[in-house]
Structures are given as C-alpha cells and as structure tokens.
Amino acid sequence: MDGEELTEQETALYDRQIRVWGADAQRRLSKAHVLVYGMKGTVAEFCKNIVLAGVGSLTLVDDRVATEEALSSNFLVPSDENVYGGKTLAVLCCDSLKDFNPMVRVSVEKGDLSSFDVEFFDKFNVVVVSCCSLAAKKLINDKCRKLSKRIAFYTVDCRDSCGEIFVDLQDYQYSKKKLEETIECRLQYPSFEEAVSVPWRALPRKVSKLYFAMRVIEKFEETEGRNLGEVSTADLAGVLKLKKELCTAHSLDESHIPDTLLERLVTNTAEFPPVCAVIGGILGQEVIKAISGKGEPLKNFFLYDALDGKGIIEDISNSNT
Amino acid sequence: MASQLQLSVVKGAKVLMVGAGGIGCELLKTLALSGFQDIHIIDMDTIEVSNLNRQFLFRQSHVGQAKAKVARDAVLKFRPQINITSYHANIKDPDFNVDFFKQFNVVLNGLDNLDARRHVNRLCLVANVPLVESGTTGFLGQVTVHVKGRTECYECQPKPSPKTYPVCTITSTPSKFVHCIVWAKDLLFAKLFGDRNQENDLNTRSSGDASSSEPAEDVFECRKDEDIEQYGRGIFDHVFGYNIELALSNEETWKNRNRPRPIYSKDILSDQLAQRNGNMDKNFATDDGPSVSAMVSLGMKNPQDIWSLTENSRIFFEALKLFFTKREKEIGNLSFDKDDQLAVEFVTAAANIRAASFGIPLHSLFEAKGIAGNIVHAVATTNAIIAGLIVIEAIKVLQNDTKKYRMTYCLEHPSKKMLLMPVEPFEPNKSCYVCSETPLLLEINTRRSKLKDFVEKIVKAKLGMNLPLIMHGSALLYEVGHDLDEDMVANYAANLEKVLAELPSPVTSGTMLTVEDLQQEFSCNVNIKHREEFDEEKEPDGMLLSGWTQPLPAAEKEDKFIINGARTSKTSLATIEAEKDDEIDVVSAGKKRKLSESFKVADSDLPNAVDETRNHKQFQVIDDEDDLIMLDGGDSDRHKKKRLQ
Numbered sequence: 007m008d009g010e011e012l013t014e015q016e017t018a019l020y021d022r023q024i025r026v027w028g029a030d031a032q033r034r035l036s037k038a039h040v041l042v043y044g045m046k047g048t049v050a051e052f053c054k055n056i057v058l059a060g061v062g063s064l065t066l067v068d069d070r071v072a073t074e075e076a077l078s079s080n081f082l083v084p085s086d087e088n089v090y091g092g093k094t095l096a097v098l099c100c101d102s103l104k105d106f107n108p109m110v111r112v113s114v115e116k117g118d119l120s121s122f123d124v125e126f127f128d129k130f131n132v133v134v135v136s137c138c139s140l141a142a143k144k145l146i147n148d149k150c151r152k153l154s155k156r157i158a159f160y161t162v163d164c165r166d167s168c169g170e171i172f173v174d175l176q177d178y179q180y181s182k183k184k185l186e187e188t189i190e191c192r193l194q195y196p197s198f199e200e201a202v203s204v205p206w207r208a209l210p211r212k213v214s215k216l217y218f219a220m221r222v223i224e225k226f227e228e229t230e231g232r233n234l235g236e237v238s239t240a241d242l243a244g245v246l247k248l249k250k251e252l253c254t255a256h257s258l259d260e261s262h263i264p265d266t267l268l269e270r271l272v273t274n275t276a277e278f279p280p281v282c283a284v285i286g287g288i289l290g291q292e293v294i295k296a297i298s299g300k301g302e303p304l305k306n307f308f309l310y311d312a313l314d315g316k317g318i319i320e321d322i323s324n325s326n327t
Numbered sequence: 328m329a330s331q332l333q334l335s336v337v338k339g340a341k342v343l344m345v346g347a348g349g350i351g352c353e354l355l356k357t358l359a360l361s362g363f364q365d366i367h368i369i370d371m372d373t374i375e376v377s378n379l380n381r382q383f384l385f386r387q388s389h390v391g392q393a394k395a396k397v398a399r400d401a402v403l404k405f406r407p408q409i410n411i412t413s414y415h416a417n418i419k420d421p422d423f424n425v426d427f428f429k430q431f432n433v434v435l436n437g438l439d440n441l442d443a444r445r446h447v448n449r450l451c452l453v454a455n456v457p458l459v460e461s462g463t464t465g466f467l468g469q470v471t472v473h474v475k476g477r478t479e480c481y482e483c484q485p486k487p488s489p490k491t492y493p494v495c496t497i498t499s500t501p502s503k504f505v506h507c508i509v510w511a512k513d514l515l516f517a518k519l520f521g522d523r524n525q526e527n528d529l530n531t532r533s534s535g536d537a538s539s540s541e542p543a544e545d546v547f548e549c550r551k552d553e554d555i556e557q558y559g560r561g562i563f564d565h566v567f568g569y570n571i572e573l574a575l576s577n578e579e580t581w582k583n584r585n586r587p588r589p590i591y592s593k594d595i596l597s598d599q600l601a602q603r604n605g606n607m608d609k610n611f612a613t614d615d616g617p618s619v620s621a622m623v624s625l626g627m628k629n630p631q632d633i634w635s636l637t638e639n640s641r642i643f644f645e646a647l648k649l650f651f652t653k654r655e656k657e658i659g660n661l662s663f664d665k666d667d668q669l670a671v672e673f674v675t676a677a678a679n680i681r682a683a684s685f686g687i688p689l690h691s692l693f694e695a696k697g698i699a700g701n702i703v704h705a706v707a708t709t710n711a712i713i714a715g716l717i718v719i720e721a722i723k724v725l726q727n728d729t730k731k732y733r734m735t736y737c738l739e740h741p742s743k744k745m746l747l748m749p750v751e752p753f754e755p756n757k758s759c760y761v762c763s764e765t766p767l768l769l770e771i772n773t774r775r776s777k778l779k780d781f782v783e784k785i786v787k788a789k790l791g792m793n794l795p796l797i798m799h800g801s802a803l804l805y806e807v808g809h810d811l812d813e814d815m816v817a818n819y820a821a822n823l824e825k826v827l828a829e830l831p832s833p834v835t836s837g838t839m840l841t842v843e844d845l846q847q848e849f850s851c852n853v854n855i856k857h858r859e860e861f862d863e864e865k866e867p868d869g870m871l872l873s874g875w876t877q878p879l880p881a882a883e884k885e886d887k888f889i890i891n892g893a894r895t896s897k898t899s900l901a902t903i904e905a906e907k908d909d910e911i912d913v914v915s916a917g918k919k920r921k922l923s924e925s926f927k928v929a930d931s932d933l934p935n936a937v938d939e940t941r942n943h944k945q946f947q948v949i950d951d952e953d954d955l956i957m958l959d960g961g962d963s964d965r966h967k968k969k970r971l972q
Contacts, residue, residue: 011628011629011631012631014628017630017631017693018376018377019376019377019379019380020380021377021380021702022377022380022381022702022703022704022705022706023380023381023704023705023706023707024693025465025697025702025704026465026466026704026705026706027706029631047360051711054383054707054711055707055708055711058380058381058383058707059380059706059707059708060380077405078360079360081356081359081360081405082405083405084404084405085404085405085406085407085408086407105386106383107379108387167719278361279357279360279361279715279718280357280361280714280715280716280718280719280722281715281719282360282715283353283356283357283711283712283714283715283718284711284712284715284716284747286711287707287708287709287710287711287712287715288708288712288746288747290707290708290711291466291706291708291709294708301739302740304741304746308746310747312719314749315716315719315733315735315747315749316745316747316748316749317745317746317747317748318744318745318746319741319744319745319746320744
C-alpha cells in the first residue's frame with residue numbers, strides 16, 4: 007500500500023476486524039466509495055454492514071417517500087410518522103447511518119439512477135442496485151462497464167423467504183491464501199445481460215431452481231411493465247404460463263421450476279427480515295472482499311432460500327459451456 | 328414464509344436472548360423486525376470501544392454502559408410498540424433459575440464462552456425449553472437447535488477445552504510464539520507484578536549451581552540499595568541470560584532441538600539507558616494513571632510494527648520502570664488484562680526477547696495482544712447472517728416444525744457450492760452425561776487426592792457446576808449454599824481438606840458419588856476407580872474423567888448409514904440434498920483438508936477462538952468429491968448419514 011497508517015482511533019475501533027482481514031484491507035476500505043440504489047430492508051442491512059466496516063463513503067439514491075410499508079423490514083427508518091413523514095427513504099436512511107460510524111461519509115444523491123450519465127459512476131468503486139426493473143439493472147451495469155476504471159457491480163433482491171445476489175467484477179484479480187503461500191488469481195465476469203441470456207440448457211446440471219424461478223418472475227414483471235415486486239397471487243396463472251413458454255424455448259424440463267416455488271414468490275412480495283439479514287450479510291462480505299482484493303469472491307450468483315436453508319453459489323456464464 | 332400461522336406464533340412468543348454482544352445486537356434487531364413482541368435480554372457486560380465496529384446498537388457515547396439496556400433502548404426507537412425487558416446480570420445468577428426459564432417459549436444464545444453455554448443448556452433441559460445456540464469467529468459461524476429428547480443437547484459431544492501446554496514447553500523448550508507469550512504472561516508478568524508468594528515455575532534463584540558458594544538468592548526481590556534500573560537489568564540478565572545458560576547445560580534437551588542463545592542487557596543496550604532518561608522526565612510530567620505507556624514515552628506509535636530486539640529490550644525496561652514508578656500500589660495484585668496497555672507492552676517485549684533467544688519469529692504488539700488476550704476475531708457481517716439464521720430456526724421451533732430443524736454452518740470458502748450449509752440435527756447422544764443418565768468414570772488416587780481437588784478439577788472445571796452438592800449414598804460430603812448453618816459449613820470445610828479415602832463416608836474404588844447442582848437442577852453419578860500413578864505431562868490433574876464420549880456400538884447405526892471403509896471409525900457423515908435424485912454417495916479416500924486450515928487464525932493456538940468457531944464439530948470437506956460433507960466429531964461414530972428434505 008501507499009504507506010499511510012491507520013490512525014490510533016481507527017486501530018482501536020476496527021481492532022477485531024483488522025484481526026480478520028489485516029491492516030492493508032482496512033486502509034483500502036477507508037478509501038472506497040460505494041453507491042447504493044433502492045433502500046429496502048436488504049440494502050439497509052448491507053449499508054449497516056459496510057458503514058460499520060469503515061468504507062470511505064456511502065452514497066444513497068432513493069427518492070421514494072417513506073410509507074408505513076417501507077418501515078416493515080427497514081430498521082433505518084424511524085417509526086414515528088411525524089419524523090419520517092414526507093421525507094425520502096434515502097434521506098431517512100442517511101440520517102440513521104451517519105450515526106453508526108462517524109468516520110464514514112454518508113450522503114444522498116437525488117435523481118433516477120438510470121438517467122445518470124456514465125461520468126456519474128466514475129466517482130465510485132462499488133455500485134449496488136436493488137428494487138429496480140430488469141432494464142434498469144442492465145443499463146446501469148453497462149454504464150459501469152463503459153468506464154476505464156473497474157467498478158464492482160452488484161444487484162440484490164429478496165422475495166418471500168428467498169434472496170438473490172448478482173456480482174459483476176469484470177476482469178478481476180485477487181490474492182488468496184493457500185496453506186502458507188499467497189497465490190494470485192484471476193476471474194472473468196460476464197455482465198448481467200450476458201449472464202441472464204446464457205441459454206438454460208447450456209448451464210450445468212443441478213443449477214438451483216431458484217435461479218430459474220427468479221428469471222421467470224423478472225421476465226413477467228418486465229413484459230407486464232411492472233416494478234420489481236409488483237406481483238400478486240392474481241398473477242400466478244400468467245407467471246405459470248410464462249414459465250411453460252420459457253422452459254419450451256430453453257428446452258428445460260418444467261420440473262426444474264416448481265410451481266410451488268413460483269407461487270411463494272408471487273404471493274409474498276414483502277421482504278422477510280431474517281433473510282434480509284442473511285443476504286445483506288453475504289453481500290457486505292462480498293463487497294469487502296472486492297474492495298480489499300483479499301479472498302475469493304463469489305462468481306456470479308448467490309441464491310438463498312430459507313425453506314431449505316441452503317445458500318448456494320452458481321456460476322452463470324458462457325465460460326462453462 | 329410469513330404465513331398467518333407464523334405471524335401468530337411470532338406475536339405470541341416470549342423469548343429469552345442470552346447475550347447482547349456481536350450476535351445479540353443483530354439478533355435483537357432481527358427479532359424486532361420479524362414481529363416478536365415479548366423479548367427478554369440479559370448480558371452482564373458493559374460497552375467497550377472495540378465493540379463498536381460490529382455491535383451497531385451502541386455508540387461512542389455509550390461506552391461503559393450496560394449492553395442489555397442500551398440495546399433495548401436502541402431497538403425501541405424503531406419498534407416502540409414491542410416489549411423488551413433487559414437484565415444487566417450474569418445468566419448464572421441464582422435468580423435465573425428453572426422457573427425463570429420455564430416462562431419462555433424458546434431461548435436464543437449469543438454467548439462468547441463455553442461455561443455460560445453449558446449452564447444455559449442445562450437449565451433449558453430441565454425447564455424443557457428449546458434452545459437455539461450460535462457462535463462466530465471471523466467469517467465462520469454456526470447455528471444449532473437443541474430440543475430435549477429430539478435433538479442432541481449442547482453437551483452431547485465433547486467440546487475442545489482451552490488449549491494447555493506442557494509445563495516444560497513453556498519453561499524450557501518453546502517452539503512457537505504462543506509459548507513465549509504464555510511464559511511472559513503467566514510466569515514472568517505474574518511473578519513480577521502479581522502475587523509473589525504463589526507457586527511459579529519460573530526459576531528465580533540466581534545461584535545454586537556448583538560454581539557459586541553463596542546461598543541461593545531471589546533476583547525478583549528488589550534490594551534496598553538497588554535502583555530500578557539495576558533491578559531491571561538484574562531480572563533481564565537472569566531470565567534471558569542466566570536461565571538460558573542453565574538450560575543449555577543440559578545437553579540431553581538440545582539433541583534434537585535448536586540451541587537457544589542467551590541474551591544479556593549489556594550486549595543490547597550499552598549506552599541507551601541514559602538517553603532514555605530524558606523522555607522519562609517528560610513522561611512524569613504529562614502522564615498518569617492506567618494510561619501510562621512505554622510506547623508513548625519511547626515515541627513508538629504503530630502497534631502493527633514488529634520491533635527489533637533492541638526496541639523490545641527498551642520497551643521491557645521502560646515498562647518495568649513505569650510499573651514501579653507510576654503504578655507501584657498495584658504491584659502484587661496485578662493480573663494480566665488485555666486492555667491494560669502497559670501490561671500488553673511488557674508481555675509483548677518479554678515474549679519477543681524470549682522468541683529471539685529461541686530463534687522464533689518476533690511479532691507486533693497488535694498480534695501479541697491478540698494471542699495474550701485470546702481475542703476473538705469478529706466482523707459485523709457474519710454476526711448479521713448468524714442472527715438471521717437463529718430467527719429462522721426459532722420460528723421453526725415455535726411452530727414445532729420438527730422435521731425442518733437444521734444446524735447451519737456459515738463458511739468462508741464454498742463447499743459443494745454452498746456458503747450456507749444446512750445439516751440435519753443429530754439425535755441425542757444416549758451416553759451424554761448431561762441429557763442422559765449414564766454415569767461417568769473417574770480414575771483417581773483416593774489415598775492422595777483431597778475432596779478439594781475433586782471439587783475444583785472435576786466438579787467445577789469439568790462438569791461446569793456452580794453450586795455443587797456431593798453425596799455418597801445418603802451421606803452429604805459437601806454442599807454450597809447461603810442457608811447452611813455454621814456447623815455444616817465448618818464440617819464441609821474440614822471435608823475439603825481430607826483425602827477421599829479418609830472422608831467420614833470413605834470414597835474408595837467402586838464408590839458411586841452423586842454430584843448435583845441445585846441451581847442448574849442437574850445431577851450426575853460418578854463411579855470412582857482408584858489408580859496409583861498419573862502421568863504428570865499427559866494427566867496434569869492427577870485424575871482422569873471419562874464416560875461421556877463413548878460412541879455407540881456399530882450395530883446401532885441405521886441401514887442407510889454408509890461409512891467409508893478407508894476412514895477410521897472416528898468418521899461420521901452427513902449428506903446434503905443433492906438435487907432431486909436421492910442418491911447417497913460414499914466418501915472416497917480423497918484429498919481432505921480441514922476447513923479451519925484455510926482460515927489462518929481460527930486454527931492458531933488461541934484457546935477460546937477454537938471454542939467460538941467449531942464449538943463442537945470439526946468438519947472436514949472433501950476437496951475433489953462433489954457431494955459429501957463429512958462431520959468429524961471426534962468419537963461421534965454414532966451419527967447417521969442423513970439426507971435433507
């Protein structure tokens with residue numbers, strides 16, 4: 007590193023985690039700038055984790071005005087309507103997060119993320135998007151990829167008691183410890199668009215059912231012009247019909263996407279707080295790995311279903327065809 | 328997931344959280360968000376600065392305040408309508424008895440020590456309240472479910488006890504830095520600043536060898552005419568020079584070892600002491616109290632730096648001097664504390680000088696502090712994940728959804744593509760001395776060991792009892808309690824000093840003792856077997872307790888349980904669902920690595936860290952086999968291989 011030392015205050019505050027990832031990683035964290043879009047429960051968990059970890063700055067974007075529903079799984083929003091009334095989610099979350107760690111700069115950026123130009127993203131090292139349409143995800147991912155500087159891009163969403171993380175680290179090099187040696191490794195990531203367009207039959211056997219189910223719902227919302235999570239039991243018939251079509255098009259056996267799973271995903275659109283904690287925790291860990299360059303990052307999907315308890319990594323890319 | 332049934336059990340549940348630390352803060356938040364309305368939380372600790380990086384309910388301004396209370400207030404800010412009751416107390420206090428536990432539907436542990444975990448386990452068993460247990464170290468964590476009669480209890484499998492080292496490794500033949508730390512902390516620091524009259528394995532006599540005719544003299548006694556500088560040099564030369572020379576004279580020891588190098592102060596600090604005095608004066612003027620620091624007075628700032636031998640020596644003398652000049656009143660009563668800067672500086676320097684002598688790599692103060700203080704590595708993310716998993720299991724327990732209970736491991740490196748790995752819980756161990764009634768066996772010299780030894784080394788240290796009562800048939804040998812009359816107290820005190828065979832009701836080979844803890848409402852039987860001799864190195868207690876780790880005979884395994892022939896009977900297996908095809912695989916004798924090896928710190932010599940990570944199962948992961956996870960639980964041969972639904 008550049009030889010700058012951690013201050014006494016930083017060493018005292020971060021003592022227990024420096025023992026996990028080392029002083030070098032801590033210095034890198036303190037210079038990293040993170041942008042998040044979509045302040046629901048899972049992202050709130052993620053923000054708490056990286057503010058505590060001590061990133062340099064965190065910028066929040068979410069112009070939606072707080073409602074009672076938004077409170078349900080987001081502990082960053084105060085429960086008093088007199089306090090939250092009329093304020094945007096980004097502003098409310100920012101106020102709470104500032105308090106968690108005075109050494110991290112937390113701020114709010116107004117606007118719609120898909121309208122920000124490429125240069126806007128140049129300020130950041132990490133971009134995390136949530137609660138937005140398939141098209142917006144692809145668009146932002148592409149903008150991040152247009153810059154000469156490498157930006158770590160993530161999407162994260164939870165439905166019912168399931169959660170999904172997508173990771174794009176582009177061309178990524180990292181070091182990992184094997185026994186006493188440190189070895190340099192390299193990974194090539196596809197963009198979100200490239201990943202989700204990998205034909206299903208080209209994927210390895212035993213890819214998580216949840217991966218396919220999430221793609222079906224996502225596609226349904228896109229074709230119906232809905233926002234993320236704007237589905238209900240009434241849409242089940244339409245979702246099942248779409249599943250059939252997609253399975254036929256991809257020559258995938260329909261049993262790979264159980265109807266019961268799709269039913270769960272359309273019925274309960276509210277986040278389930280324990281799953282937010284789990285997914286927000288895994289995402290926090292991944293972002294810390296990407297910033298510090300230490301440890302093997304996941305490539306490129308993480309899927310968790312509280313019903314069976316498994317948290318699975320799936321590599322969805324053309325490289326494994 | 329959020330069905331009506333689930334919402335109603337969550338709303339109606341009364342839960343006890345034990346611990347408001349790293350996991351506790353996350354857990355209280357997630358419980359509140361998930362709709363729990365009646366939460367009781369207990370923690371005896373107060374908030375420290377090093378908590379703030381992960382215990383997000385606490386702020387700098389809360390340092391010094393009770394964790395349970397501050398956590399409660401913080402969560403009520405975003406969920407004011409729920410009930411949270413906080414207790415700033417030790418869960419082992421008699422107030423928290425079986426009746427207290429019985430009022431809860433489930434108990435959730437976020438603890439940091441084995442002792443309290445065992446205590447809560449026993450109370451949950453007696454009160455018949457399900458327990459969800461958890462632990463984390465760095466990126467590793469686990470959640471387990473313990474329901475009486477359905478799953479194993481927390482103590483069904485032996486726990487790794489804190490690591491101990493043979494005395495001679497510490498006193499004469501250190502080979503790792505941790506040995507030097509133990510020497511510096513438990514021998515040198517204890518001798519210099521703790522109770523001088525306590526037995527100590529440090530050789531303190533400067534003579535006694537043939538070359539000297541003078542009577543043996545204790546160099547640790549500061550003579551009247553001696554100034555602190557001379558005194559310090561005397562100690563330095565004795566422990567790093569003379570004692571090493573003495574050890575070197577025993578050729579036998581060094582046949583297969585590297586010979587250590589004696590280090591004397593004159594070789595290192597010929598003229599530096601004078602130079603240091605200037606700084607000392609400044610230090611006198613500005614510093615005081617427990618914030619005194621040798622690093623500060625020597626102008627050394629970065630705790631991550633590895634000091635040279637000279638720097639270590641300067642810190643050694645400076646720290647010694649500061650103790651004798653600034654903290655004289657405490658000398659004789661000090662015990663090592665990781666938060667005592669000067670103590671950490673002294674121990675780091677002493678350990679490094681010893682390490683230099685034995686050709687062991689030197690370490691920074693930061694690292695030495697971690698080893699000396701048994702500091703557990705902790706990050707917010709793992710605690711948040713584990714807390715989420717605890718709530719998921721707690722809801723299953725409240726719904727009595729027995730078949731869905733899981734133990735979940737949070738891994739640092741994926742195994743079978745998984746970072747979160749669920750495993751079906753094990754059945755109770757039929758020979759568990761806690762949740763079954765199988766007696767234990769104690770081999771002991773009944774003509775030499777006193778009742779006191781049995782109470783301290785077995786009843787308290789091994790069986791983890793708080794308020795024990797010991798009976799031989801109907802005769803009471805020993806009891807602890809507030810309401811005993813004086814005669815009884817005197818009687819028991821007298822018994823403690825007697826050897827077992829000479830007790831009023833003699834304890835000899837074949838005797839069965841009943842040991843009870845009235846607070847834990849836990850009782851077990853111990854069969855006594857007389858044995859004359861014990862190996863001092865391997866059995867330092869002079870007694871040997873066995874009986875709770877016996878594996879069941881092979882015949883009791885179920886049909887679908889397939890054990891790899893290449894592995895020994897110490898292997899047990901558990902599979903995870905391999906998609907829809909219900910295949911069962913057999914472990915091949917592939918390349919295996921211990922999961923913990925990839926995590927550098929977890930398998931280091933830190934005794935408590937081990938307990939935190941894999942507090943009961945050390946699991947091995949097959950590298951090149953795709954489908955199997957092996958759980959290596961020591962003698963836990965009895966575990967079935969199971970498929971998950």
